Amino acid sequence: MAEATFASDSAVGSISQCSGRAPAVKPGGWTVAGVLKILCPKDKAIVDQLAKGRVETADEVWFEDPYFDGKSWTTKRFDAGGSADAASKTIMVLGNQSSEDAAVTFYHEVWHQNQPSGMGWPEPSEDDAYYNTEKWTIERGLPTQGSRLRSKDPKTGNLTPDKKAIRDLVQKEYPSPPPPVAGKKQPIPIGHRAGAAGPETKVQDPDTGAISWRPSRKGDTYAGPQHTKGYRRIDPAEWKCP
Numbered sequence: 001m002a003e004a005t006f007a008s009d010s011a012v013g014s015i016s017q018c019s020g021r022a023p024a025v026k027p028g029g030w031t032v033a034g035v036l037k038i039l040c041p042k043d044k045a046i047v048d049q050l051a052k053g054r055v056e057t058a059d060e061v062w063f064e065d066p067y068f069d070g071k072s073w074t075t076k077r078f079d080a081g082g083s084a085d086a087a088s089k090t091i092m093v094l095g096n097q098s099s100e101d102a103a104v105t106f107y108h109e110v111w112h113q114n115q116p117s118g119m120g121w122p123e124p125s126e127d128d129a130y131y132n133t134e135k136w137t138i139e140r141g142l143p144t145q146g147s148r149l150r151s152k153d154p155k156t157g158n159l160t161p162d163k164k165a166i167r168d169l170v171q172k173e174y175p176s177p178p179p180p181v182a183g184k185k186q187p188i189p190i191g192h193r194a195g196a197a198g199p200e201t202k203v204q205d206p207d208t209g210a211i212s213w214r215p216s217r218k219g220d221t222y223a224g225p226q227h228t229k230g231y232r233r234i235d236p237a238e239w240k241c242p
Contacts, residue, residue, distance in 0.1 A: 032238045034099025035106065038142070040241035046110050051239035053089035053113075059230030061094050063223070065175045066192060070218035073192050073199055078173065083226055084109035086117075095230065100143055108133040108145070120206075121223075122174035127166055134161035175221040177206070187212070189222045 039047050061083065064075040082093040082105040091109045093102055111129045119125045134149050136142075138159050144150055146169060151162040170176065178186040190211075191202035199216040 029095040030093075030097055030099040030102035032234060035103045036239075036241060038100060038103040038140075039106070042140075043107070044241050046107060047239050047241050049110055049113070050091070050106065051236050053091060053236075055234040055236070055239070056090065056092045056228075057095040057232050057234060058092065058228035059095050060228060061092055062227050063225065064227065065221055065224040067175075068192070068199065068201065068216045068218060068220040073216070075224060076175075076221065080226075081105045082109050084112040086113045086115075089113065092226070092228070095232070104133065104137055104142055104145060107136055120177075122170055122176055126170045126174055127163075130166045130170065131161045131163060134166070175223050178219075187214075189220045191222065192216060192220070 036047065061080045063078045063080060065078060067074055067076045080094065081097065081101070082091065084091050091106065091113070093105050093109070097105070108129050111132055112125065115125055115128065119128070130145060130149065134145055137144060138150065138161070148165050149162055149169065150159045151165070152158065153160050177188040180186060185206045187203035187205050189201050190204050193200050193202070195213070195215070197215070200213045201216040201220045202211065202213055204211050
């Protein structure tokens with residue numbers, strides 16, 4: 001019988017699952033007009049980029065990330081506020097949220113699309129996107145991306161993004177790779193299978209790209225597929241500042 005093998009469709013370091021945690025549901029959801037009121041005119045560059053790409057929305061957006069719990073492989077559901085794919089210039093944003101929250105999600109996802117090619121996901125690309133988006137929300141007086149992601153500068157009293165809180169959030173919520181050991185990056189899980197002696201994890205060396213298999217360890221995880229419910233596509237012509 002053929003051996004069942006499961007693996008991520010994404011290359012290590014690619015940005016195909018770049019999503020903020022879903023905010024509270026807002027009955028009726030956001031509108032393009034509502035988002036434009038927030039982004040125009042100061043952030044017209046964001047609007048212009050949305051007009052040149054593919055913008056999608058859905059009533060639900062979630063990922064099923066494979067996860068080894070120490071005994072067997074299962075999945076962890078991540079309910080997302082949005083996602084971005086730089087290669088296809090596609091951005092998906094959850095429909096059932098306020099226009100303010102949607103504007104924040106759009107900024108976060110556009111930031112991802114503009115990150116350098118090959119930037120590791122979710123680390124450091126999510127840390128980078130959360131930090132810079134949070135900085136922008138503070139400047140614009142918009143909602144935070146999550147609780148305790150801001151702190152006060154002890155000298156000035158001004159709000160600033162909290163790097164440690166963002167690091168903790170990404171480590172907890174995303175399929176993060178194993179932490180470095182003695183400063184050395186560890187092989188990154190990218191798949192799994194039922195081996196002869198038990199569950200095995202397919203890993204890739206972050207430096208050389210070499211692929212190998214090892215016994216699965218509790219906490220092994222990697223990016224799973226995106227799922228949506230109530231999918232719709234937004235007409236690119238709608239993205240235009242007055």
